[in-house]
Ligand SMILES: [Zn+2]
């Protein structure tokens with residue numbers, strides 16, 4: 001026992017000593033053994049020819065820095081429309097944001113830095129002239145100096161602007177604050193930040209004032225980032241409800257700036273009524289593909305619409321673009337209650353839009369205020385944005401469970417895909433057959449827009465009342481989060497970690513076994529190197545009780561485990577049996593397994609009791625293969641499943657998401673919850689004829705059973721016979737197109753992650769998947785927007801010890817709010833989408849589309865047999881169908897026994913004219929009561945049952961058996977399947 005509970009350092013020392021006494025393989029006994037030699041010695045793992053895993057990616061760790069807040073009190077009083085007191089772009093907009101942010105600024109004052117302007121007029125002028133002409137700047141100055149009698153007339157020359165004496169000064173200060181904030185973020189003094197400024201900027205063009213805008217704050221900042229800071233890629237995201245045509249024009253042929261805008265458009269009827277705001281305006285020259293417009297053709301878009309656009313278009317492309325900096329043109333006029341937008345985005349949505357963008361560019365995100373005219377929703381939305389930048393939990397989106405992404409939005413996504421697909425690898429998998437023929441959509445470039453437009457539609461009467469509810473809910477949630485953070489006396493620690501070297505006592509006699517003790521000690525040592533433990537709430541381990549084990553396992557399993565170590569010693573046959581199930585045991589196995597499971601519950605309870613927010617259990621043996629009645633595949637007690645059951649039974653939770661990214665399918669978890677709609681199990685895993693755990697359970701068509709239908713989602717990477725490995729882009733695609741859409745709709749109260757790291761490149765048990773540790777930071781980051789941030793992770797597999805340690809560190813530092821490493825082409829081996837990914841994602845979506853509203857975007861409108869047959873195959877089958885006219889007489893006859901005989905028939909297809917005529921005649925004469933022709937072998941070509949018929953009928957019956965009592969006769973009973 002003592003011998004087995006060594007730390008990795010001790011193992012290393014021992015190995016080093018052994019190596020030194022041995023004759024050097026190079027014949028030079030004085031040569032120091034290399035790190036790799038030591039690794040080979042202790043792990044029996046030949047990694048000497050490997051690329052060091054951390055060297056191929058962005059390996060720097062940077063703890064989260066402060067958040068900047070840039071604003072100017074004068075902006076809350078100055079620059080106003082003196083001839084129209086009701087003008088919507090009023091100083092009060094900034095005033096209400098100041099008031100709403102006050103308590104957050106105070107509570108988080110140790111993490112907020114107030115940003116001042118540079119007040120350097122020469123430098124500012126240079127910045128402005130990189131985007132605007134000098135005559136433009138001059139005329140702004142002159143306009144502000146005009147006598148009031150001339151100001152109004154001057155303003156009329158432009159579309160929707162006003163001037164007063166302070167306009168020039170405020171516009172300059174807005175640019176100053178924007179650029180200073182950005183400078184500090186780029187220089188690393190700040191992690192991110194927000195500029196609450198006005199006048200806004202995104203409509204201002206190089207030579208023209210437009211739409212309340214004079215100087216284009218964000219465009220000027222982007223130019224400065226490129227030309228002064230030498231950045232090569234800037235992502236500008238503009239979620240203002242109006243199209244930021246000023247920014248678009250500034251960078252339309254510049255591939256260094258990716259401009260992405262969502263805006264109300266209505267086929268050009270909505271302001272600024274420009275053809276260039278449509279989806280097919282994607283840039284010019286080398287900038288082609290770097291301008292992305294998502295035009296909403298209707299009012300009333302919801303959180304679900306916007307999230308779908310984010311997941312299906314923006315995030316995949318943004319990850320591929322891999323920007324150096326993210327600038328957000330944050331207009332809140334699409335927020336619920338804003339009469340300008342008439343959209344229905346709840347304030348909480350903005351947290352969910354901003355948070356995933358914080359995974360990009362090493363977290364360098366600057367948010368710059370643009371529009372937003374409903375003061376209540378403006379203030380709340382700005383607060384949600386600011387809190388998200390600070391790392392505060394994203395509140396759950398309550399309306400999602402009833403609202404699906406609209407079909408109009410889904411159609412527009414397909415149009416965007418069709419024009420963007422040639423420019424982005426991440427869209428290359430999108431199936432051609434769903435993309436619209438472009439000539440049928442859009443408008444000719446020269447087509448005039450209808451002049452009679454009514455840009456501001458009336459709100460329905462319930463809008464204000466509903467806004468009241470939403471704000472009340474936001475306030476309640478915000479106070480709950482704040483209370484949680486205020487509670488502890490020694491400072492809030494948002495991440496709980498449990499680790500105990502005693503779990504190393506479960507150890508294989510055979511040093512070459514991959515499930516080796518150092519998997520956890522190396523992880524802990526890596527955390528210590530990064531000084532992460534002191535930032536975490538460290539929990540003590542504990543043993544799980546028998547009652548807790550019985551939540552998921554049966555009595556037999558419990559009893560068998562008690563003496564499992566002793567039995568192996570006395571019974572060699574038993575050891576063989578265990579070996580078949582990929583298990584090894586020793587005297588300490590049961591106690592180590594009980595500590596692993598118990599420690600997971602410790603973390604879970606700390607989270608559910610609001611002592612902390614998230615947690616990671618560095619435990620082994622792993623759990624996800626353990627079945628209710630027996631151990632399996634290195635696993636004894638199903639740690640994650642037990643956590644889920646505990647949360648359901650003890651804490652009364654009703655919706656838990658288990659995400660399993662171990663490279664093996666978590667057969668045990670699936671079995672335990674496949675009939676339970678309270679637990680949504682999603683697994684990404686390799687799948688194949690001989691890949692563990694062999695069997696059909698891991699396939700995409702396993703969607704759950706009985707009332708649990710739809711609550712089991714398998715994403716199988718079928719690597720059999722495929723040369724290309726599955727890599728980071730495949731996992732990101734699965735997240736954006738399947739995992740996140742379903743997870744958001746499910747709206748879990750808790751996220752549990754079965755965190756196995758055997759999908760890493762060069763893991764000894766797997767050779768077809770090649771992830772890097774950094775990707776797990778991003779997957780963790782993306783999932784942490786769910787469930788009010790309650791995420792609990794537990795180590796499962798992963799057998800490349802250095803890779804596991806690095807990955808665990810990446811996940812925990814991400815939970816701590818540190819910046820995720822950059823991820824992009826070149827940072828990962830075998831980058832690019834696997835050709836099998838399209839099939840995999842399409843099959844999963846086909847199997848799940850009846851249960852989840854937003855997974856079908858990349859499916860054709862009609863999808864047959866749950867994805868078993870694609871269109872091409874279907875057409876092929878059509879050619880192979882060979883009926884005769886007489887059969888329709890019989891089908892008609894059989895149907896005419898129904899509905900008191902009321903049968904109405906209408907001609908649809910049929911293109912063999914003589915055959916159609918004959919068939920119509922057969923049907924009508926049958927309705928007339930004439931005798932049917934005889935039907936039998938020999939009367940029809942290719943008589944006999946098709947071998948596909950069994951599958952077809954069985955699949956149909958399978959899909960419908962819960963709805964119709966008598967279709968299941970030819971299905972196995974559930975008990976037969978076990
Ligand atoms: Zn706007």
Ligand SMILES: [Zn+2]
Nearest residue numbers: 662664758797
């Ligand atoms: Zn595994």
